[in-house]
Amino acid sequence: MPTQATDIAAHYRRAITDGDLRPGDRMPTVRETAERFGVATATVSRAYAMLKAEGLTAPRARVGTVVADRPRVVVTGAERLERLNRTGKTTSEGETTSDHWAGLRSCADPEICRLLGVEPHAEIVIRRRVFRKDGRPTAVALSLIDMRALADVPELLTEGKLEPFWQHTYTERTGRTITRSPELYGARLASSDELRALEIDVPEGAAVPVLVLRNVHHDDDGPIEVWEDVQAPGTWKEASA
Incomplete structure (x- = not known):
């Protein structure tokens, strides 16, 4: 199938998301991109118009x-x-993580219990970290993991980054592939712990809404992990093209 404008836009969208192209970097000219992909300049112009409309590029x-x-x-x-599987990179350019914590906790959230398929107040593994962009907190990220994963990957209780990614270790040791369900989006008020982690200074008791993104991961035996990202106020999520 001939290369379409959407294919070219997707290529550069990934490059920007992965950090291969950083803010301020010059984009290839229309002619350079046309020669690279073997398409007409009009096709590239349409692709570049998409990127500009999304706010990814600017003149x-x-x-x-x-x-x-x-x-x-x-x-x-x-x-x-997706970036980790494509590039092996756990973070993008300028992105770091901090405040790593790992431990066992009783699961008191009914929705997390439902997504993981465990009884209320069952013990689960929790891994927590804060993502930062250029030093600023952008998200509090939680990995909520079924206890059965601990038998094969005891490193889950180790604080700090796990390299390689724990799901890859689990698959290597068990032969079971982990798949992901479609991402879930929601909103709620931030807890006091989340406000502290995101370094948001507001009066005690103030209501601060936050965007919450969840991903449910499964193996052959059912749900094994729920990722929950609590995004800092003022952030935006782009719709997929």
């Missing part, structure tokens, strides 16, 4: 088209996993 005098500075756009858990 700059005497330079041309550059990658736009967009620090408040959400990178979701699903997108991080």
Whole structure:
């Protein structure tokens, strides 16, 4: 099938998301991209128009088209996993993690219990970290994991980054592949712990709404992990093209 404008836009969208193209970097000219993909310049122009409309690129005098500075756009858990599988990178350019914690807790959230398929107040593994972009907190990320995974990956209780990614270790040791359900979106008020982690200073008792993204992961025996990302106020999630 011939390369379409949407294919070219998707290529550069991934490059920007993965950090291969950083804010301020010059985009290839229309002619350069046309030669690279073997398409007409009109096709590239349509692709570039898509990227500009999404706010991913912007014109700059005497330079041309550059990658736009967009620090408040959400990178979701699903997108991080896709990037990890494509590139091996756990974070994008300028992104770091901090405040890592791991432990066992009783699951008191009825919705998490339902998604994991466990009884209320059953013990689960929790891994917590804060994602930062250029030093600023952008999300509190939780991995809520069924206890059965602990038998094969006891490293889950180790604080700090797990390298390789624990799901890859689980698959290597058990032969079971983990798959992901469609991402779930919602909103609620941030807890006091989340406000502290996101370094948001508001009066005690203030209501601060936050965007919450969840991904449910399964193996052959059912749900095994729920990812929950609580995004800092003021961030946006782009709709998929």
